[in-house]
Amino acid sequence: xxxxxxxxxxxxxxxxxxxxxxxxxxxxxxxxxxxxxxxxxxxxxxxxxxxxxxxxxxxxxxxxxxxxxxxxxxxxxxxxxxxxxxxxxxxxxxxxxxxxxxxxxxxxxxxxxxxxxx
Amino acid sequence: xxxxxxxxxxxxxxxxxxxxxxxxxxxxxxxxxxxxxxxxxxxxxxxxxxxxxxxxxxxxxxxxxxxxxxxxxxxxxxxxxxxxxxxxxxxxxxxxxxxxxxxxxxxxxxx
Numbered sequence: 001x002x003x004x005x006x007x008x009x010x011x012x013x014x015x016x017x018x019x020x021x022x023x024x025x026x027x028x029x030x031x032x033x034x035x036x037x038x039x040x041x042x043x044x045x046x047x048x049x050x051x052x053x054x055x056x057x058x059x060x061x062x063x064x065x066x067x068x069x070x071x072x073x074x075x076x077x078x079x080x081x082x083x084x085x086x087x088x089x090x091x092x093x094x095x096x097x098x099x100x101x102x103x104x105x106x107x108x109x110x111x112x113x114x115x116x117x118x
Numbered sequence: 119x120x121x122x123x124x125x126x127x128x129x130x131x132x133x134x135x136x137x138x139x140x141x142x143x144x145x146x147x148x149x150x151x152x153x154x155x156x157x158x159x160x161x162x163x164x165x166x167x168x169x170x171x172x173x174x175x176x177x178x179x180x181x182x183x184x185x186x187x188x189x190x191x192x193x194x195x196x197x198x199x200x201x202x203x204x205x206x207x208x209x210x211x212x213x214x215x216x217x218x219x220x221x222x223x224x225x226x227x228x229x
Binding site: 035037044045046047050059061062095097100102103104105106107108109110111 | 120150151153155161162163164165168169172174206208209210214215216217218219220221222223
């Protein structure tokens with residue numbers, strides 16, 4: 001069965017960077033795009049960007065350009081999202097999600113809480 | 119401010135039917151597929167509807183989706199207490215170059 005398993009919670013200081021991983025299993029990882037979506041406490045879903053695990057090509061949301069970097073290691077079926085220059089309002093749960101045939105997020109990771117606090 | 123507009127909350131009694139609206143524009147809903155997601159408290163979003171009106175395997179036919187012009191609707195019949203969750207619509211927006219945009223979410227309360 002398809003699974004996306006994310007790394008554990010992180011606590012970071014303002015100005016630091018965080019790298020969250022998303023390990024895919026149950027399907028051919030290079031065949032599907034992976035998106036990253038975040039959710040601040042009590043708020044809605046916010047799209048951050050997408051990576052092609054096949055080519056490594058990326059598309060980032062305008063508001064995160066310059067702070068977010070998505071990479072992959074296909075040898076271990078793992079996708080990474082690195083987020084830099086963290087601020088307190090970056091405190092959120094970060095999700096990875098697989099893109100299905102109709103642009104939908106058909107499978108989601110369990111989420112990774114990133115807390116930014118001094 | 120979300121790109122897609124949903125009502126903040128809806129409510130209905132067990133066994134009843136409810137609809138949740140999602141309003142957009144020609145650059146998003148009017149020109150792309152709509153998906154719907156259910157987010158139970160403390161969990162990740164779960165896909166309910168894709169391609170406007172299709173259900174993934176395992177999603178009961180109590181859940182339905184429709185799209186007309188620049189708006190979409192999620193319908194839930196035979197409401198159960200387990201349906202209490204936040205529901206999000208999602209699609210693509212060509213004007214923002216955003217591959218995914220979402221509504222602000224609708225909290226469903228089953229009274």
